[in-house]
Amino acid sequence: MTWVPSTAAERDAMLSVIGVQTIDDLFASVPAELRAKSWALPAGISEMAVRARLEKWAARNAGGVTSFLGGGAYDHFIPAAVDALTSRSEFYTAYTPYQPECSQGTLQSIYEYQSAICRLTGLDYANASLYDGGTAVFEATTMAVRLTRRTRIVCHASLNPIYRSMLETHVANLDLELVDGESPEGAACVIVQNPGFLGDIEDFTALAERCHEEGALLVMSFYPISLGLLKTPGEIGVDIAIAEGQCLGVPLNFGGPWLGIMATRKEHVRKMPGRIAAATEDAQGRRGFVLTLQAREQHIRREKAMSNICSNEALCALRALVYLTLLGKEGLRDVARHCHSKAEYLKKRLSFAQILNHGPTFNEFAVRLPRNAEEAADALVSRGFLAGLPLASLGAGEPNDLLIAVTERRTREELDAFAHALEEVCN
Amino acid sequence: MQLSYEKSVPGRRAIALDPLDVPEAVLPAALCRKEPAALPELGELDVVRHFTRLSKLNFGIDSHFYPLGSCTMKYNPKLAEAVAALSGFAHLHPHLSTSPAFWKHCQGAFELIHETEQWLAEIAGMKDVTLQPIAGAHGELTGTLLMAAYHRDRGSKKDTILIPDSAHGTNPASAAIAGFKVLEIPSHEDGTLRLDSVKAAMNDSVAGIMMTCPNTHGLFEPAVAEIADLMHANDALVYYDGANLNAIMGIARPGDLGFDVMHYNLHKTFATPHGMGGPGSGPVGVGERLAPYLPGPRVVKGEDGFELRNLEKSIGRVAAFFGNFMMAVRAYAYMSHLGKDGLRQASENAVLNANYIFAQLKHVYEPAFDLPFMHECVFTAVPQAKKGVRALDIAKALLDRGFHAPTVYFPLTVKESLMIEPTETESRETMDEFCDAMLEIAEAVDSDPESLREAPKTMPVGRLDEVRAARQLNCAC
Structure with missing residues (x-):
């Protein structure tokens, strides 16, 4: 099987233009003793057969279930126009806009995306995106280290434990001190998450002030949809805001590709990692867009670059942009309002369980069930529900603790049925 | 082209949710943002036209040959x-x-x-x-x-x-x-x-x-x-x-x-x-x-x-x-x-195609090295630069001729480098057309260098002022 268009006759003609006899002559620089010692791969199969195999595998994954699973990735509704527009091949088969004149679609979309993120977060500058929410924590950390020339990193208890463990992996060989707590004293940054991993909304305004008094930065991982309602990172006094942007029109994708969001204050922009698009003009005064401040990046600065990142999740950023553009000013608030109200409704229906959050939550909360959470969740799959995340599996709770997320997709009927089913399996 | 924000009409909507079917819950005001995020207010067709038009400003593999060295811009199968x-x-x-x-x-x-x-x-x-x-x-x-x-x-x-x-x-x-x-x-x-x-x-x-x-x-x-x-x-x-x-x-x-x-x-x-x-x-x-x-x-x-x-x-x-x-x-x-044979055939043809392009251009553009190239070939445009046409000008001139530019100025070890990687999925005709364009540009270096320095002329914008972009930093509106 092949996607090579050349026929045998064409290959022969090309070989004769080159001036060699066989294709193997072109590989003369690879010595015989260095040739592949094995090539034990299956024979190719037709497009039809590939599809059949993958359809079979896809069918062996949970489908058609009503989901209350969150923990950093959420089952939000994706309007049809998001798929229709982002599946245009002018977007998905293009490369990094190194030649701006033939990439204005890409560059303007990045500029509009950066603008949307700034408007969402209340911060001055956003980059063109990072890999995902977890690696964004690492990038924000090294950015804070560059800005403060300090080496202590403080992780607040609200931070997603997976992000915390990814950070640990990435800094393992650096001279950084990773501590848990919230004291900004002597720290490069304090990293918080809002709403926290267990769903709690906190007002970190006072912590931001304390950070600034101590010369530390406040890094906050936020949930983009929640900013339809919640106080913005800008209003809180956050220095570097980061997020997992999957909730903005990107499918769950079993973990990726997703979208790493980063925004910061004006004074920090030259230490920010990642691509940035900017508006400028051509000689005739026409507005156009280019990648800018590239002297921060690896292809110019090599080992002295702000980051090693050499891509952005551009297609996912485009999805987020189309999603936010479709929702608009009122739409985003509506989605957030529905998520929050429906979660509050469900909370009240779970009187048989203990709600573990003491303050306000947005669309996710933790409960202690009268039964082991993994067993309850397992039993509910056959009733058509993904009940939530058993917290003990991440070391983030007791065996009976379950993290439940509610999005705008859940109807009152589903919430009632789920509350009923959960109560039944717990009894 | 206008920005989506510049097309915004107060009150216009593309997406409506069903009425909330549970009692509305209200968060304490102290935890809430003062103003809603100022996202564009547009109808669905406005949004669809906006992004469709943006897409048309791009070169992609489905529409253009993209011989970017080191990037392996091969065809992305629809099956995938x-x-x-x-x-x-x-x-x-x-x-x-x-x-x-x-x-x-x-x-x-x-x-x-x-x-x-x-x-x-x-x-x-x-x-x-x-x-x-x-x-x-x-x-x-x-x-x-x-x-x-x-x-x-x-x-x-x-x-x-x-x-x-x-x-x-x-x-x-x-x-x-x-x-x-x-x-x-x-x-x-x-x-x-x-x-x-x-x-x-x-x-x-x-x-x-x-x-x-x-x-x-x-x-x-x-x-x-x-x-x-x-x-x-x-x-x-x-x-x-x-x-x-x-x-x-x-x-x-x-x-x-x-x-x-x-x-x-x-x-x-x-x-x-x-x-x-x-x-x-x-x-x-x-x-x-x-x-x-x-x-x-x-x-x-x-x-x-x-x-x-x-x-x-x-x-x-x-x-x-x-x-x-x-x-x-x-x-x-x-x-x-592709399987066992198809994967090997992909590499064989990637190397064949790069050498085919090399064979057609090597008499006119100076090879950066004398050893046999594999999947990509590297030239130096130093001879052209001496005549006032730099690798960047050649890159821009290719855009006007309907081809994405090769990688230029990388690797850093080669001055005025032009790095061409056609990949295995391109046909002989496409590569011939590309080589013709490269040869025509080489002639223009002598006959009409000014036209190359002014390229591109057929794109939505001409060369953009990158210094201005960095100095008067405008990366969000």
């Missing part, structure tokens, strides 16, 4: 897009992998991960593969973290990584971000890395070397095996940058060449789309030495199907779950369609 849209993959929540209670509900995804890792391991002669790294540069970072873990485990303080001057910028940047010192090794004037140059830099602090093979000059490294032996004799490791793997599939394998660790670029070699600069995917393969340190959790075959396990000495997670899983779905579709 179709299988990536399958609901059982696209809407699968990754936390199904977190609790063993859910594992039976994601067996298809686990099998795909396992199979893809097996294919990639055999293709490159590696013992094991992890799909976690999210992009090529993230693979490099993961690889160097694995190298650090290996040395730490042996109580060694080796802290320096050797990197040839022809390497991608990500190599030194990744090694530095991982906490290593970087020592640059000069290439020989013939474009290859000589054993002597590496020996001269070798000492007890060297933790390893990062190499690309064929290198970014498009040349196979003749001393690759000797360099690997030298490293291993000094308990140092050898990293393979998989950027150019498309040149050697079925011909040579990094594992057989002596490499301990490598990353694959699924978006290059395995045809997953570049998506305007991402998402990519950078799986990492390891040999015996580094296998114990692989990131986890790993998908393994258990008695009752696939399950997750962490290795005792694992460096931990580099991604929240399994990296860019959807890119693995696409790459698997690509590999299983």
Whole structure:
């Protein structure tokens, strides 16, 4: 099987233009003793057969279930126009806009995306995106280290434990001190998450002030949809805001590709990692867009670059942009309002369980069930529900603790049925 | 073209939700934002026209030849897009992998991960593969973290990584971000890395070397095996940058060449789309030495199907779950369609096509090196630059002629470089048209250089003022 268009006759003609006899002559620089010692791969199969195999595998994954699973990735509704527009091949088969004149679609979309993120977060500058929410924590950390020339990193208890463990992996060989707590004293940054991993909304305004008094930065991982309602990172006094942007029109994708969001204050922009698009003009005064401040990046600065990142999740950023553009000013608030109200409704229906959050939550909360959470969740799959995340599996709770997320997709009927089913399996 | 924000009409909506079917809950005002985010207010057709028009300002592979050296811009098969849209993959929540209670509900995804890792391991002669790294540069970072873990485990303080001057910028940047010192090794004037140059830099602090093979000059490294032996004799490791793997599939394998660790670029070699600069995917393969340190959790075959396990000495997670899983779905579709013979044929034709273009241009453009090129050919436009037409002008002139430009000004080792990688999926006619355009431009260098310096003229904008962009920073409105 092949996607090579050349026929045998064409290959022969090309070989004769080159001036060699066989294709193997072109590989003369690879010595015989260095040739592949094995090539034990299956024979190719037709497009039809590939599809059949993958359809079979896809069918062996949970489908058609009503989901209350969150923990950093959420089952939000994706309007049809998001798929229709982002599946245009002018977007998905293009490369990094190194030649701006033939990439204005890409560059303007990045500029509009950066603008949307700034408007969402209340911060001055956003980059063109990072890999995902977890690696964004690492990038924000090294950015804070560059800005403060300090080496202590403080992780607040609200931070997603997976992000915390990814950070640990990435800094393992650096001279950084990773501590848990919230004291900004002597720290490069304090990293918080809002709403926290267990769903709690906190007002970190006072912590931001304390950070600034101590010369530390406040890094906050936020949930983009929640900013339809919640106080913005800008209003809180956050220095570097980061997020997992999957909730903005990107499918769950079993973990990726997703979208790493980063925004910061004006004074920090030259230490920010990642691509940035900017508006400028051509000689005739026409507005156009280019990648800018590239002297921060690896292809110019090599080992002295702000980051090693050499891509952005551009297609996912485009999805987020189309999603936010479709929702608009009122739409985003509506989605957030529905998520929050429906979660509050469900909370009240779970009187048989203990709600573990003491303050306000947005669309996710933790409960202690009268039964082991993994067993309850397992039993509910056959009733058509993904009940939530058993917290003990991440070391983030007791065996009976379950993290439940509610999005705008859940109807009152589903919430009632789920509350009923959960109560039944717990009894 | 107007920005979406400039088209906004107060009160216009594209999306409406059903009326809220539960009582409205209200959060304390102190926790809420003062004003709603000022996103555009547009109707659905406004949004659809806006992005459709934006898309038409782009060159993509489906519309244009894209001979970007080092980027492997091959055709992205529609089959891969179709299988990536399958609901059982696209809407699968990754936390199904977190609790063993859910594992039976994601067996298809686990099998795909396992199979893809097996294919990639055999293709490159590696013992094991992890799909976690999210992009090529993230693979490099993961690889160097694995190298650090290996040395730490042996109580060694080796802290320096050797990197040839022809390497991608990500190599030194990744090694530095991982906490290593970087020592640059000069290439020989013939474009290859000589054993002597590496020996001269070798000492007890060297933790390893990062190499690309064929290198970014498009040349196979003749001393690759000797360099690997030298490293291993000094308990140092050898990293393979998989950027150019498309040149050697079925011909040579990094594992057989002596490499301990490598990353694959699924978006290059395995045809997953570049998506305007991402998402990519950078799986990492390891040999015996580094296998114990692989990131986890790993998908393994258990008695009752696939399950997750962490290795005792694992460096931990580099991604929240399994990296860019959807890119693995696409790459698997690509590999299983091509199979054993098709993958080798892809590399053979990639090398054939690059040499076909080289043969047509070498009399007019100056080859940067005399050794035989593999999947890409590198020229220097220094002779043209002396006449006032730089590589950048040639690049812009190609845009006017309907071709994306080759990579210019990389590798940094070649002045005024033009790096051309056609890939195997281009037809002879397309390459002939491209060569004709290049030859015509070469003539214009003498006959009408001004027209080249003014290019492009047919694009939505002319050359943009990059200095102004950086000085009067306007990156959001």
